[in-house]
Amino acid sequence: MTTATRTVDDLTGPRPLPIVGNLVQMRTDRDGHRAYDRWAREYGPTYLLRFGKLPIVVTGDGPIVEAVLRDRPDGFTRTRVGPVLEGLGVHGVFSAEGARWRRLRKMAAQSLNAAYLREYFTTITRSSGRLRARWAHAAGENRPVDVLDDMMRFTLEVTTALAIGHDLDAFAGDTGLHRRLAELFPEIGRRLYAPVPLHNWITLPRDRRRARVMREVDALVRSSYRQAKDRMATGAKPRTFLEALVAPLAGEAEFSHGELFGNVLTMLLAGQDTTSSAAAWTLHHLARHPEAQQRVREEATAAFGPDGTPADPGALRALPFTDAVIQETMRLRPVAPVMGFRPTRDTVLPGSGYDLRLPAGQSILLLLSHGARAVDAPDEFRPDRWLGDNPPAPAPLHPFGAGPRFCPGRNLALLETALVAGLLCRDFQLTPDGGPVGERLAFTAFPTDLRLRLTPLR
Numbered sequence: 001m002t003t004a005t006r007t008v009d010d011l012t013g014p015r016p017l018p019i020v021g022n023l024v025q026m027r028t029d030r031d032g033h034r035a036y037d038r039w040a041r042e043y044g045p046t047y048l049l050r051f052g053k054l055p056i057v058v059t060g061d062g063p064i065v066e067a068v069l070r071d072r073p074d075g076f077t078r079t080r081v082g083p084v085l086e087g088l089g090v091h092g093v094f095s096a097e098g099a100r101w102r103r104l105r106k107m108a109a110q111s112l113n114a115a116y117l118r119e120y121f122t123t124i125t126r127s128s129g130r131l132r133a134r135w136a137h138a139a140g141e142n143r144p145v146d147v148l149d150d151m152m153r154f155t156l157e158v159t160t161a162l163a164i165g166h167d168l169d170a171f172a173g174d175t176g177l178h179r180r181l182a183e184l185f186p187e188i189g190r191r192l193y194a195p196v197p198l199h200n201w202i203t204l205p206r207d208r209r210r211a212r213v214m215r216e217v218d219a220l221v222r223s224s225y226r227q228a229k230d231r232m233a234t235g236a237k238p239r240t241f242l243e244a245l246v247a248p249l250a251g252e253a254e255f256s257h258g259e260l261f262g263n264v265l266t267m268l269l270a271g272q273d274t275t276s277s278a279a280a281w282t283l284h285h286l287a288r289h290p291e292a293q294q295r296v297r298e299e300a301t302a303a304f305g306p307d308g309t310p311a312d313p314g315a316l317r318a319l320p321f322t323d324a325v326i327q328e329t330m331r332l333r334p335v336a337p338v339m340g341f342r343p344t345r346d347t348v349l350p351g352s353g354y355d356l357r358l359p360a361g362q363s364i365l366l367l368l369s370h371g372a373r374a375v376d377a378p379d380e381f382r383p384d385r386w387l388g389d390n391p392p393a394p395a396p397l398h399p400f401g402a403g404p405r406f407c408p409g410r411n412l413a414l415l416e417t418a419l420v421a422g423l424l425c426r427d428f429q430l431t432p433d434g435g436p437v438g439e440r441l442a443f444t445a446f447p448t449d450l451r452l453r454l455t456p457l458r
């Protein structure tokens with residue numbers, strides 16, 4: 001039996017408008033990534049969009065998604081987000097390709113080595129303690145909390161402390177470096193979705209502010225690295241990513257300041273927006289499902305020590321239901337639902353019942369969570385589907401990507417989210433506050449207008 005081959009010209013999709021193509025129909029602000037999934041159901045898992053005149057292949061077809069993700073860095077490179085990050089001066093592992101990526105990836109993997117998570121844990125629990133105190137204060141004043149804002153403070157404080165050992169004290173006020181750093185992130189989304197790349201030609205006040213923040217972080221990385229070298233010379237165990245990088249890796253030359261700075265900034269970006277959204281959506285679901293909230297509370301109460309703070313990351317492994325809640329949250333609300341790639345050479349990808357032929361340089365968008373609907377009652381929040389002997393494994397469902405460029409921060413992100421969910425449910429009854437919660441897609445997909453009311457339980 002022969003397998004049919006489809007080329008880009010064979011693909012159909014929503015009818016493009018003159019000049020703008022499908023850009024208007026995408027309505028990114030209102031629809032987020034949902035439009036991509038809707039079209040995949042309407043036109044089949046692999047279809048064609050036009051951004052202006054440019055043809056863009058979109059696919060949620062499991063075997064194709066997997067083939068692209070695995071054929072890196074040689075066969076496929078990242079599109080758009082890579083050049084946007086490099087244009088912002090963020091020269092790290094996320095945007096690197098080829099040999100440079102291989103070296104920076106080793107660096108990222110070394111920083112996030114699971115063996116170090118134990119050493120990092122005290123830093124993480126210091127921030128979760130501050131978050132809990134902030135929520136106790138809000139509960140005392142009977143004030144709702146802005147969940148995404150607080151999760152961003154938490155993840156930015158954790159990632160900066162882990163990366164360079166600097167305490168942002170992000171819960172203390174609204175004027176510190178954490179606020180200035182937080183201004184960097186929306187710029188990525190703005191540039192990714194700008195119909196005309198004006199930023200390439202015009203320097204705005206916000207670009208000058210951004211340059212100042214970058215210089216501030218650069219100076220911090222320099223002084224932290226000097227301190228890291230001194231501390232590692234005493235034979236201590238690494239407590240920060242920089243300390244983990246002091247000793248050269250086997251077969252690698254010492255890292256330059258540019259490489260250290262690029263990867264530190266990449267970690268701050270990659271670790272903050274994503275984890276804060278995942279944690280915020282997790283709390284959103286728990287607030288709307290009191291019975292699930294109660295089960296998370298019971299697990300945390302049993303697993304965390306008498307003072308409510310787990311002594312080590314091992315305690316978080318005793319939270320199977322909390323973990324199921326996070327998996328189910330990421331199924332319903334994937335943080336990185338769409339990613340763009342480009343083949344470096346002409347290629348043929350094995351699809352479900354057909355082969356897809358792509359010429360070198362053809363943009364292809366992967367729907368990393370299209371398989372999210374391949375379960376019973378796909379719109380319902382049912383964490384139990386992830387428990388027991390037969391958890392669903394719909395393909396493709398890759399909230400952290402796959403293949404050689406798989407997210408190296410996955411364990412850290414899951415640990416932070418489980419810790420926050422456990423601690424907050426243990427100490428507060430969470431209830432929704434306000435109107436409907438929205439979703440927006442910028443660099444990542446995140447909730448809008450997400451506020452909760454808290455009733456202290458101890």
Ligand code: HEM
Pocket residue numbers: 069093094095105108159266267268270271272274275278335336398399400401402403404405406407408409410412413414
């Ligand atoms: C829930 C939270 C997170 C989600 C959903 C997430 C998701 C992703 C995804 C989808 C990718 C692309 C993978 C691919 O191309 O196959 C990625 C890459 C990456 N993530 Fe995460 N991430 C999260 C948290 C983190 C954290 C906490 C860190 C580090 C502090 C981190 C660091 C990175 C880095 C450095 C890359 C680039 C890897 C490379 O290109 O080799 N992420 N992440």
